Amino acid sequence: MTTDASGDWQPTAALEVLKLRARLLERTRAFFFERGVLEVETPILSTAAVTDPMLASLATRYTGPRFPRGQTFYLHTSPEFPMKRLLAAGSGSIYQICKVFRDGEAGRLHNPEFTMLEWYRVGFDYHRLMDETDELVMRLLAPTLSLDAPERLSYREAFQRHAGLDPHTASAGDFAAAAKAHKIDVPSELLTQNDLAVWRDLLLTHVVEPMLGQGRLTFIYDYPASQASLARIQPGDPPLAARFELYLNGIELANGFHELADAEEQRTRFERQLHARAANGQPVAPLDERLLAALAQGLPDCAGVALGFDRLVMLAAGARTIAEVLAFPMDRA
């Protein structure tokens, strides 16, 4: 990146944008205060780490009282696990605004540390949480953007409409043909790949996403069960994950779940993900046994969503890059 030492002490965000960010934070807190949702803080550092093979944790080391021989701590990729422990302990609905960290992610829409707004609503299912997400985002963006009425598409409808195939039944060959039809040029190694998840993400990022949220919020819901992550899976043919995502102007803004409460099912998914990590040669960090113990104790029926706050500021400010809404992105940190 740039090594021009003379100018790179300065912020990349205009002061006006930093003021807008402050106002949006204030309005977010007011929104949850009105609804009686409690603001919480949970540790950034954890001895356990996320197991999802698509996420990579940064790690640091503590040595001193309580850990005299030193202990590796992972920087959280989202505050999900400790927030669920609070829910299991009877907190009721909660929200948190915090920095989260992801190794290997930097670009126009990514900074390795970024601000996450995450909240959990006890007694909500994911459709009701979509309603609330819609209300919050519309309220935050209304003063600067005029948007049409939101739309909701199932994951299948979004692919059918914009990529011309059914993502649940398409074969690798179907995906390859759709990629070709949309002039997506990929290396031959990828063409011969049979990993349907990679194909779905290729079509999603290159063909479907750019069409989503054009002048309105677009919610996508009911994901393939293999992409359930920490969401409940609804039986059916095919079984679908009770998961949603929110897009605006082609940008992924939020990801929500009707939260999986079954400790045994959660352990099975974690272990399967750890096997996948080991097979890929990725670091295998310890499972979060405290989360599993909390789930075993009983997670209230709830839905939760994580929203990339920097991207929300980008949309409100009309910014093209995340750096325009960060005081100091990683290459100036």
Place this chain on the structure above:
Amino acid sequence: MATYNTNEFKAGLKVMLDGDPASIVENEFVKPGKGQAFSRVRIRNLKNGRTIERTFKSGETIEAADVADVEMQYLYSDEQFWHFMNPQSYEQMAADKNAVGDNAKWLKEQDVCIITLWNGVPLTVEPPNTVILKVVETDPGLKGDTSGGGGKPATLETGAVVRVPLFVQKGEAIKVNTRTGEYISRA
């Protein structure tokens, strides 16, 4: 064989693409929050100059191209090759028709050009942005015209033909923009 990982992709990186040397113009990191990361690059084929888009899965590697830009002085042409010299080392090098292409018409002895070398062999030759060349052939201009409106064709000493204002006469030297092929001024 040197290779680059997608994490090393950035504008200006020289790589091998489908057997040809190419230069990355733009690299975009694309990743769904909980999905596969990709590098979506715009990349220019240095042989034919065409820019295409290509997507790589994050973590893939691509072969590096041994490509370097050097400044060299143009010496002369023997019709088959255009000969250049490194002004510091006096090392000489010959570029063929494919490398010189249409730019041959801007090459004047002593001018310093940028030669892009691939595996040590000239791949492209870029003349200076502006060159000063003598008019060897043009119709006599109309008396009294100084505006340059309309203009007329003029053949230059290197064989290039450019439109010049009517007042420009045979034997004069003019300054030309080699990127657009347009007359700038009298030299």
